[in-house]
Amino acid sequence: xxxxxRKAARLRARLHALLLLxxxxxxxxxxxxxxxxxxxxxxxxxxxxxxLLKVLRPAxxxxxxxxxxxxxxxxxxxxxxxxxxxxxxYNFDPRTNTxxxxxxxGWQDVDVAHELTHMRLELVERFPVLAWRRxxxxxxxxEAALGRVRSYxxxxxxxxxxxxxxxxxxxxxxxxxxxxDVYTNVSxxxxxxxxxxxxxxxxxxxxxxxxxxxxxxxAQAELILRNYGDVLPPNRVEQVKRFVRAFxxxxxxxxxxxxxxxxxxxxxxVQSVAGHRAILxxxxxxxxxxxxxGITSYRRRNARYVLPWPRRVEVEVDKEGGAE
Ligand SMILES: [Zn+2]
Numbered sequence: 001x002x003x004x005x006r007k008a009a010r011l012r013a014r015l016h017a018l019l020l021l022x023x024x025x026x027x028x029x030x031x032x033x034x035x036x037x038x039x040x041x042x043x044x045x046x047x048x049x050x051x052l053l054k055v056l057r058p059a060x061x062x063x064x065x066x067x068x069x070x071x072x073x074x075x076x077x078x079x080x081x082x083x084x085x086x087x088x089x090y091n092f093d094p095r096t097n098t099x100x101x102x103x104x105x106g107w108q109d110v111d112v113a114h115e116l117t118h119m120r121l122e123l124v125e126r127f128p129v130l131a132w133r134r135x136x137x138x139x140x141x142x143e144a145a146l147g148r149v150r151s152y153x154x155x156x157x158x159x160x161x162x163x164x165x166x167x168x169x170x171x172x173x174x175x176x177x178x179x180x181d182v183y184t185n186v187s188x189x190x191x192x193x194x195x196x197x198x199x200x201x202x203x204x205x206x207x208x209x210x211x212x213x214x215x216x217x218x219a220q221a222e223l224i225l226r227n228y229g230d231v232l233p234p235n236r237v238e239q240v241k242r243f244v245r246a247f248x249x250x251x252x253x254x255x256x257x258x259x260x261x262x263x264x265x266x267x268x269x270v271q272s273v274a275g276h277r278a279i280l281x282x283x284x285x286x287x288x289x290x291x292x293x294g295i296t297s298y299r300r301r302n303a304r305y306v307l308p309w310p311r312r313v314e315v316e317v318d319k320e321g322g323a324e
Pocket of ligand 1: 114151154
């Protein structure tokens with residue numbers, strides 16, 4: 001189990017490195033992520049846990065206290081490495097049994113709440129985790145794809161929890177750049193008939209799974225309309241609708257693919273452990289990732305949390321190129 005833990009830690013580390021790499025895309029909706037070029041930290045933030053506790057909203061401070069007492073773990077707060085695309089990120093290192101939240105300049109209370117919610121879902125509520133199978137060789141392409149599927153599905157749960165907890169859907173849970181940059185600029189590029197290289201969604205094509213990236217954009221936009229259409233201001237709803245229209249008209253193949261993902265969200269309730277699992281599994285299968293990855297979840301063993309390997313499947317899991 002020790003090597004499982006190490007592997008899991010390495011996976012998390014790599015996953016997060018790729019999340020950063022793909023910040024522009026992954027962050028589309030993530031509360032803690034900012035869009036390309038915006039909010040990129042150029043300096044590290046010198047903040048201690050004590051400083052942070054002083055300024056956090058009481059509700060977030062309470063959330064931290066609750067999670068720490070339930071898990072018996074103490075969250076380490078650290079500055080996010082300079083030059084990363086995200087404002088905050090969470091990871092758990094099973095080797096040291098340490099949850100870590102990195103935050104950068106410009107962080108808001110909601111960003112800490114967002115990362116704490118990831119921790120609660122994984123460690124306390126035992127939501128499923130999509131992880132590499134034993135023996136699978138993670139290529140950068142597969143890692144990017146796995147990270148994207150995981151972060152999109154997980155954030156559907158995180159966002160809903162935050163909205164329910166009273167954070168503003170417009171501006172806190174969903175950050176302005178997704179509306180003012182992606183849903184505005186990408187819509188315009190698509191309407192202008194630009195090709196894929198210049199449509200504002202091409203950032204990750206070079207490492208593969210570009211189709212997955214694009215279809216994820218549309219799936220998320222449709223889910224925003226469905227879940228937050230009645231709480232967002234009309235101008236925001238119109239920005240999302242414009243993107244959906246432009247995307248469906250100019251990227252029909254990727255739209256078809258997105259509809260398969262959306263069908264999973266319609267069929268299963270992502271807010272439940274079982275539904276979340278079914279969506280993760282279904283989406284991974286759609287992308288051909290199921291040979292390399294599977295579902296597992298954190299277990300508590302005495303005072304430690306471990307992430308067992310996903311259960312074996314009777315297929316060859318290695319020695320092949322990317323799934324695209
Ligand atoms: Zn997130």
